[in-house]
Amino acid sequence: MGEVGENLVESIPPKRAKNAVAGELRCIQWDVSCQYSGTEDGRRPASKTYVLLLRQRIESLEKLLDKHGINSMDHGFQLPGNNLDSFMVNDKLDEASSAMDSLCESLKGQLSLDESLNFDKDGEMRYFGPTSGRLGFQGLPSSSRNPDISQNNPQPDAALGSIDDYLGLAVPSPVIDEIPISLQNELINLYFTWEQPWYPIVDETLFRESMSSSGRYWTPLLHYSILALGSRYSDSLEVRSDPTDPNSAGQKLLTRAKSLLHLEMEHPTLVTIQALGVIGMVYFAIGKDAAGWLHHGMADRLCLDMGLNMDPAGFAGTVTISARETRLRRQIYWTLYCHDKLSATYTGRICSMLDQQGAVELPSEMDESKDNTETPVEIRRAVIPLQRALIGICQITEKILLSVWGPKPLVKGTERPQFFESSLLALTSWFYDLSQQLRIDRPNPVPQAYTLHMIYHTTKILLAKPFLMDPGYCDSADAKNDTVEKARTVCRDSAKTICVVAQKYCRTFGNFRRSPISAMHCTLSAARAILEEPDCPSKLNQLRICLAVLDGLSRSWHPARHIANGLRKLCPMLPSEVSPESGNVSAVDLDIQDLTQNPSEVCGAFSDEAIPELHNILWTDLAPWSQLPDDYGYFDLLNQATWDRAW
Template identity: 25%
Template sequence: MDIALEECPTKESKNPDTPDTDTVSVVRNLVPSPIRFDMSSGRVRYFGPTTNMNVLTTSNPEKVLERLETHWPICTVLRDVSPDTHDYLMDLYWTWYNSVLHLVHSHAFYHDQERGGTQFYSLLLHVAMLATGFRYADKTSKDIQRLMMSGRFGSTLHEKAVAMAKLEIDSPGGIPSIQAFGLLADIDFNIGKDDSGWLFAGMSLRLVIDVGLHVDPSPLRLSVRETQIRYMVLWACLVNDRYWSLYLGRPTTLKACDIAPTCLSKDFTSLICCGPSGREKMLTTRIYEAQLQLMDLVSPLCDRSGVARPARTTENYFKIVALDEDLHSWYDGLPEDLKWPPQEPNMPMSYFLLQTQYHAAFILLNRPFVHYGDREHAHTAFNAHFTQLSRSVCAENAARIVEVFETYRANSDLAQMFFTGLAHIGTAATTLMGEAVLLTDPVRRGVVISQLRSLREIIALMAPTYPPGHHMVQVVDEFNRSDQLQQNASPRSTAREDSTHQNSRLGNVGRARHVPPYMQDEEQGTQGPPHKRTRVGNINPYLFTPTVPASPSLQGLPCLPPTFWESLDFSDLVFADQGGYSDYGFAWNDPEVTPMQQEKS
């Protein structure tokens, strides 16, 4: 302040034509300029034609004091949570969530809590962390049962956090608000409320822009720890944003072009250094570093599931080959102790998720070229070759995911699995179901069905923690039941299929059968010369009249990717009904009954 006064001209020597210094300062703030940091709040201030005039009115120190006064002890907000239960839930959060996705800096969190700071602590964040820890708690404990709820919320902690979040919207904070909204999004995802979870995720990701985590913080002259925390939260949000895109078909919010190159080019070692400097990185930290690199590598797969599906052309396939090579190069560059199989029996959960994420990336990469019922160009030998290659890659990596989860299941509790594990399992399950539909070899088909049943048991063990798992179990059970019924009736149905196959090619293209005729043509096209299918008139097999649903739609099912169902032909009513996209209530095991015949009967 003294320096500023010395640089200012004195009143005696002041030129009358020179504007006042205060006036210059105000005008400088009103003139549109690039984004600036507001040092008083630690946020980025955006300027526009109307907001410029409100600069002075929005800068109110009383609001900062008012926010400090609301920093009450957590025991006064959650009176039904004992100190032991509080510590138990916080330990669960740090152990099973934050060790996989480094979102909250533990030292900064507790430091601000003890000293009444709000830079890295807020009551909303604290309650959201407790609600997240509740997902992994022992539900047989009486203290935990007192916190349980039925209906919209899984616990009173979740209900309290949502109520506090509504108040937070009126006056959002900084980094704690980003973290709290991100946790609430994951909680809603875990209980099958994808829509509301997406809203919370959107608020969290937009606050990243508002707080300025995407901007180079060098002008702020922050401490090393504060800079590392900003990068840590930014990358956690980037990873979460890509999870929502890869497994729920949502468009990404944070684009690479919106983030400063300095934020993207930082060394991962400094980004994820949560402990004191100079300490050797822990195993979980090195795994998280590899996870960040992998998610950055698969970013081209995000936003690929838009309205227009990617064209299956040679150029696109070569792009897949290039990304395939990058994935293999990434894996080859991993340290030996991070590769598969595990060198130690007590590897952390994040290690297994790193392996399943790697194999799930191959499935997501190759699945657009797999013809799960797509008739377009399926008869050409060129596309059939690409289809067979992509199918083999998807099936092989789905089997690897089963192997990884079976290994983890042998020594650990699947109920404590991180929520992305359910997405990886769902990706593998849909791939195995699609492969089982297309296979004609009974031996290979039996292996795939066995792997699918193994996944069913894994999902069932995760279902107590993640309620959408119950819906997934029902889907897999219904598929296995249909497959078993068809296998039992195979001697009778074989002759029937032989007699009806020729009729279906002459005009009954809309019939529902386990392996539709066009899929049989595709299988034959890989062994002999391609042949064209005969079409009669203007029959459109995709047209159908929806009826009243026979069962509730699986709207809360988060792990059956929309891109998979988009790639299915709607005449393949087996998959359409499993995914909740079909309203017909007919028996799956009778390949001769069409939907219209079932309704008439």
């Protein structure tokens, strides 16, 4: 092409230059002259409406193929009878929902207060399925009318009384009154602002209403549990049992909660499940993972005991459940479901709450006649959309865990590459469907939205890792190389993007002091993926960001300190540990300046030499633009103006 051709390529915008270079190679291959136009061609991503129409068309064609007994996923390389049914079962559950509805109708159990089924006789509805054999007893005369039988029935402990008496206290516990009201309000507000939107096991409106009237959705146990977890987000020395130890925050309140839990476990209610979930998070926060796992396990079992895995609408004709309690039951179930997936990846253990074991509608918004909440309105409005989005990605995570990470993986051999591709497509579709209020192309006032994006990229790493660990299942060397290279690219790009999301979070909120605990495992996953990359300047910068995130998290979540120390031992070249108690926040957390100040701060600058500048990470020894994650390129989840100026 000569000098003219070089000038033409240089005149093309940098984002399109890579395409021009590729075109030049093709011209040389076919021995033709190259001609380029410097004008913008106006190409943009397809509209969302168009994509949805395509999806509907594809689904209708797949149903037509299935109707005629043709496997729509069969690309001709599976052995006869060895198709992808092993991991398509969950995908087809939605399509077969109408058939399942009629089947479940005949197998449906019962939520019951009737003592002929519910032998506890404690006033709480409990679920019994058809295999229990008890359903035929419903409606029979009460056994308590028989004096001979009633004499043999054990009586509840008189000191405890009934759960109704316990919940019907006229005034709050005098022990709670010993805690200053101002401190209680601060801790409750911290809980509902920073923790509850990510782990919404408690409904803020119901809790605050019941707290003021000692209603059924408030108990001293739940109150103390929330105060204990809220203490982890507080800098007040009053919440510490040892003023010099930040990890002692909330431990006195946890001790009070444990003493009340012992009593309430005699007569568990929905509020008991909520308290168990909150207490479990407190245990995780102070570094007692086993105790946290135990308490969440108890919450999961009570969830089944009270039929939370069955949608309340199915019992409308047999029991009376208010619309608010219906919403609460769904919210509790899905919160525990998501936590099961997040804790399974955090600990490397199996899932215990499977999607196929429940039939519950997704949480929905409800118009409240009076709003007594104090959480910022932007966060409050995002709680349900955030939970629905988290449910979606946790369902994908469950399939990945069962298919390639389980003790007996559902997907084996040559099916794995196709599972890899289909799961990547599912993740991309999930990402595409995110609502605007959960995107982070511009500063988002909802801190948990950033955590959601970190979870998304961590899930991609979780999907790709097995293909780097054991690629021997591929049919050919070429297929093996292609799959391994794609998996490596997914891991690399996802790890780098987690660092970018962390920087955007710090630009908005300063540091990770009050971030949900899930950011800890995301950061560890990114760091491990970065460690496996070849040494380069950007690698050290990215690891420093990971350590800054972990150091910020360690104030609220003690395990983050252990993880940070472990990473430093793996990388002696990294800075020595910086104590969050030193008060030098800039030495630990990121301080990104306003992007509009000057061109040198296009992507943010940091206040300390130990923390890397964002532009070092973005264009020091990185892959070209074409290899950056499509999610942030096409859907503008990194500020488009920033990228334009950067190039």
